Amino acid sequence: MKTTLLVTVALISSLILVESCGSVKSNSNQPKTSESRSISLFNGKDLAGWYTFIKDRGRDADPKQVFTVQNGMIRVSGEEYGCITTNEEYSNYKLTVEFKWGQxxxxxxxxxxxxxxxLLHSTxxxxxxxxxxxxxxxxxxxxxxxxxxxxxGNGSDKFALTSNVAPKKQGRGNxxxxxxxxxxINGGRIDWFARDPNWKDVLGFRGEKDVEKEAGKWNKIECVAxxxxxxIYLNGVLVNxxxxVKPTRGRIQIQSEGAEMFVRKVEIQPLAAH
Known part of the structure; x- marks a missing residue:
């Protein structure tokens, strides 16, 4: 009986972690997914299943190779603004992306x-x-x-979301x-729960309670739609x-917006039927 009780306590403790900032995370709260139906959107070799779109150049025109595959990773150079976009649309899924910043x-x-x-539900x-x-x-x-x-969005209610926010803005954000x-909102942003109120748009910024790891280290972001x-879970912590949400389905885009980034995993798991 004593051994069983200790094992039970250990299992519960492994599921619920209390963050130093006072939040509680529990991965068991995520909807169940179908492991056998998981879909890898990146094969480690090329950008099959995606197409590029570069500002002022258009679709499938990437002469500066903003998006390439190197050493089993997608390299986003950041040199030009644009994105890679899935050929297919998706809904009701868990998207997992593992990324790290370059230099x-x-x-x-x-x-x-x-x-x-x-970018989710892109239409x-x-x-x-x-x-x-x-x-x-x-x-x-x-x-x-x-x-x-x-x-x-485009300023209409076709692209919108609702979130529960703090009564007062922290810094300039909700x-x-x-x-x-x-x-x-049908434009603008909702900040994650512990975004530093003194955030500055400077290279290498780190907030006191940041969940993201420092530049050069791998992070896992999970978007459960x-x-x-x-x-949104970042490194296992529910952050937003x-x-x-409108719309509820669409393509997926990964941006290039001025900074080098590497991606080693892009995977979708359809949510299990209720």
Missing amino acids: KTFAPRIDNARDNGI GQDGGYSGTWMHSIECQIIEGGTGDFLVV VFMPGGQPLT EGDKID QAYR
Whole structure:
């Protein structure tokens, strides 16, 4: 009996970790996925299943090789703004991306925080937003702000989300807070729960409570898109949540926005039927 009790306690402890900032994470809260149906969107050899779109160049025109595959990794050079986009649309899934920052940065963001992103539920025309990206819901990847939500929309309610936020802004942003006040946006952003209120757009920025690892180390970001909800986990920590998300399906884009980044895994797991 005593041995059984110790094993039970150990199992519970492994599922629930209390963060130093007071948040509680539990990977057991994630919807169940079907492991046998997991889909690798990157084969480690080439960009099969994706196409490139570069600002002012268009589709499948990448003369500077902003997007290449090297040593089993996708290299995003950052030299020009653009993205790789999946050929297929997806809905109701868990997307896992493993990434790390490189060393190079480019104008106009040479001295700014390293910045890219994953665009979910991307629909409409290539380059529909700023001549560069499809309209979409962005999971931000930026030093100090990885896990922020952005609505890369067209100003209509066709691209929108609702999140529970703290009663007062921290710094200049609305910050995700479980149990907070609902806020609906069709543009702009919702910051992850512990984004440093003194964040500055400078190269190498690190916040006191950052979950993202320092530049050069691998991070795992998981976007769980279930119906009209999206949860974002960074290195196992739930950092942001949205609901009443519009749209609820679309292509996936990975951005190039001035900073070198490497990606070694892009995988989708369809959510198991309820």
